[in-house]
Amino acid sequence: MRKFFGPVRMAEPRVSDAEQELFGGPLRYDMGWSHHEHAGLDLTMMSALRSMPSLVGATLRIAWLADRRALIAVAVSEVGQGVAAAVGLLAVNAVMHALLAGTGSASDRLHGLLPGLLAAAGIGVVNSALAAWSTSRAGRLEPKVERIATTQYLAAAAGVELEAIDDPDFRRLVDVAQYGPASARRMIGACVAALNGLISLVTTASVLAVLHPLLLPMLILIAAPRGWGAMRVAQERYVSVMSWIEHVRAARLIGNLLTERSAAQEIRLHAVGPFLLSRYRLMAESAETEQERLASSKALTEWVASALSGLATAATYGAMFWLILAGHMSLAVAGTAVIAVRTGSASLGALVMNVNQLHEESLYVRDHGRFLERAAHRTIPAGGDPVPERIAEIVLDRVTYRYPDRDTAALEEVSLTLPMGSVTAVVGENGSGKSTLMKILSGMLRPQSGALRFGAADVTGLDRAQVFARVSLLAQDFQRWPVTAAMNIRLGRPDRPAAVPDDLQPSVDYAGAGPVVGKLPDGLRTLLARVFRGAIELSGGEWQKLGLARTHWRSTTATADSVLIVDEPTSALDPEAEIEAFDRIRGLAAPNRAVVLVTHRMSGVRHADHIYVLTHGRLAEHGTHDALMAAGGRYAAMFTAQAAQYAPTSAPDPTPTVPGPAAPAAPDPV
Numbered sequence: 001m002r003k004f005f006g007p008v009r010m011a012e013p014r015v016s017d018a019e020q021e022l023f024g025g026p027l028r029y030d031m032g033w034s035h036h037e038h039a040g041l042d043l044t045m046m047s048a049l050r051s052m053p054s055l056v057g058a059t060l061r062i063a064w065l066a067d068r069r070a071l072i073a074v075a076v077s078e079v080g081q082g083v084a085a086a087v088g089l090l091a092v093n094a095v096m097h098a099l100l101a102g103t104g105s106a107s108d109r110l111h112g113l114l115p116g117l118l119a120a121a122g123i124g125v126v127n128s129a130l131a132a133w134s135t136s137r138a139g140r141l142e143p144k145v146e147r148i149a150t151t152q153y154l155a156a157a158a159g160v161e162l163e164a165i166d167d168p169d170f171r172r173l174v175d176v177a178q179y180g181p182a183s184a185r186r187m188i189g190a191c192v193a194a195l196n197g198l199i200s201l202v203t204t205a206s207v208l209a210v211l212h213p214l215l216l217p218m219l220i221l222i223a224a225p226r227g228w229g230a231m232r233v234a235q236e237r238y239v240s241v242m243s244w245i246e247h248v249r250a251a252r253l254i255g256n257l258l259t260e261r262s263a264a265q266e267i268r269l270h271a272v273g274p275f276l277l278s279r280y281r282l283m284a285e286s287a288e289t290e291q292e293r294l295a296s297s298k299a300l301t302e303w304v305a306s307a308l309s310g311l312a313t314a315a316t317y318g319a320m321f322w323l324i325l326a327g328h329m330s331l332a333v334a335g336t337a338v339i340a341v342r343t344g345s346a347s348l349g350a351l352v353m354n355v356n357q358l359h360e361e362s363l364y365v366r367d368h369g370r371f372l373e374r375a376a377h378r379t380i381p382a383g384g385d386p387v388p389e390r391i392a393e394i395v396l397d398r399v400t401y402r403y404p405d406r407d408t409a410a411l412e413e414v415s416l417t418l419p420m421g422s423v424t425a426v427v428g429e430n431g432s433g434k435s436t437l438m439k440i441l442s443g444m445l446r447p448q449s450g451a452l453r454f455g456a457a458d459v460t461g462l463d464r465a466q467v468f469a470r471v472s473l474l475a476q477d478f479q480r481w482p483v484t485a486a487m488n489i490r491l492g493r494p495d496r497p498a499a500v501p502d503d504l505q506p507s508v509d510y511a512g513a514g515p516v517v518g519k520l521p522d523g524l525r526t527l528l529a530r531v532f533r534g535a536i537e538l539s540g541g542e543w544q545k546l547g548l549a550r551t552h553w554r555s556t557t558a559t560a561d562s563v564l565i566v567d568e569p570t571s572a573l574d575p576e577a578e579i580e581a582f583d584r585i586r587g588l589a590a591p592n593r594a595v596v597l598v599t600h601r602m603s604g605v606r607h608a609d610h611i612y613v614l615t616h617g618r619l620a621e622h623g624t625h626d627a628l629m630a631a632g633g634r635y636a637a638m639f640t641a642q643a644a645q646y647a648p649t650s651a652p653d654p655t656p657t658v659p660g661p662a663a664p665a666a667p668d669p670v
């Protein structure tokens, strides 16, 4: 009983075997950032009603911003409809009196009905005109509200620190908040309907209270169970969505993998397709079980609510019957009361439904609001000191950084100096912290201890937008924008206009991308996105050349001192293109530019002015190629190992670095 009437609680969904197998355990909504949400979910109807005005207020504020004239028009037409409903009821009362309490012949009484009937008809016409006006204004308002809420969401998501994007809790909030704008749009409709319901209810209730004081509490008794039922169903649905959000997302992810181009080869060749499909089916079946549970629970709740409401209706009619028999109520009043109770309970029912919809939508709008609030705390701050035109060097001073969901630091006490005009290389094994170091150098991640200095100034006090403007980054996973080839280059500095192809040609030539562009059917104007019809897809190496052209466009359009960071720029290039690319990148060092090169290709770093070797997030050694080779440390070992792979095979090496195939441990049964 308590389970049924008590507060709605977070469900613990059954862990499907597929989930266990693929993800190593249950995928659950992380309670980390949501403790108080779930406290909020133990909602009583009253607390739900209490929290609603502020959420409705937030949506109405957006509506006010979006189109205040439309909002006022909607409010006026809804109030007008409410007043029309009350006047209509009074007209009905007049008709009832003429019919049941009037004197004279039947024809006289029928004539007496006419004014009331005409008034009711006139009110009906006014009412429908007002309803149409409200519909058209609300239709204008709703898309604007959604647009503003979506823009707020996108702007907030794009403006936060990179750390927030790396933080899984924040990412989950980003996911959940995406439902907010559509809910805000629907909330406008629900607000309008609720306002309408409220006004007609107040007017009907006043008419009922005038007819007989007992009728009003009876009306409330009829509608209360429905209100409780609708609200409970909404809460259960929300809790279910939240409990299952990770599971549903994972099932969708598996579904997407089956259709995505990137996974297409392994899906076929390794027979991953049928395997994933079967796991998808298992996960979808688990979700279906939840849908079934939800539907049964909804049916039971609604049945109990209707039964209680039906009992209250029967009691109301019983009371009216008794009042008439006892002579406390005339037949005419009873006739109007029956109509008023019907209209009243219908408006109360509709109001409950609308308030309930408001409540349900408000849960998502609340997530949207919470996201905006959290995002505001994590937004890259605007303003700060200007970055001096000439900074001479960029210095990393004993910097430590640990990712939010990691126990160990990705970088520990790392120091390095990048003088303008120099080429610096950073090498190290996989996971040694090179990319993290680049994110710190570019100002995207803020050191947890230590400092990044542009010249003498600590970056913490500098205007971040100006810091970013001094950095060109060609990252390992650089973006392959689904736009034209020209735009792919221009997006290196989008605010700078460029004539196609003339302005971009030097960047294309610099990156050795001339032959790539030459092959494209429409040259630089060719669309590069397989998602669109008629678009062209490039190979990995061709994309890398275009990425290099973008970096060139960004670097060479800056005159102030800056840094160019290139992280694994040649991984997809053929050997000739790789040698050329390293030469070109080194060539970008200029009196106003420092170049940092991260790579595993040791041949590309030997000409660097200074080389830093990272291991397990720490700086193992640094110096020039010759000094490091002479030291015979980690760098020398890495360089020699790679060089050995290219060494002539005529002189047999007693300790080959590449082992031959191992003999099978046991005979293959097949």
Ligand SMILES: Nc1ncnc2c1ncn2[C@@H]1O[C@H](COP(=O)(O)OP(=O)(O)OP(=O)(O)O)[C@@H](O)[C@H]1O
Pocket (backbone or CB within 6 Å): 166, 403, 404, 405, 406, 410, 428, 429, 430, 431, 432, 433, 434, 435, 436, 437
């Ligand atoms: N976004 C992230 N969130 C959590 N941990 C991360 C993240 N990015 C990197 N790491 C961890 O930080 C450590 C350093 O990673 P980083 O990418 O900086 O190494 P790397 O030297 O660039 O590696 P590679 O040569 O393989 O590109 C690794 O242990 C990695 O797992």
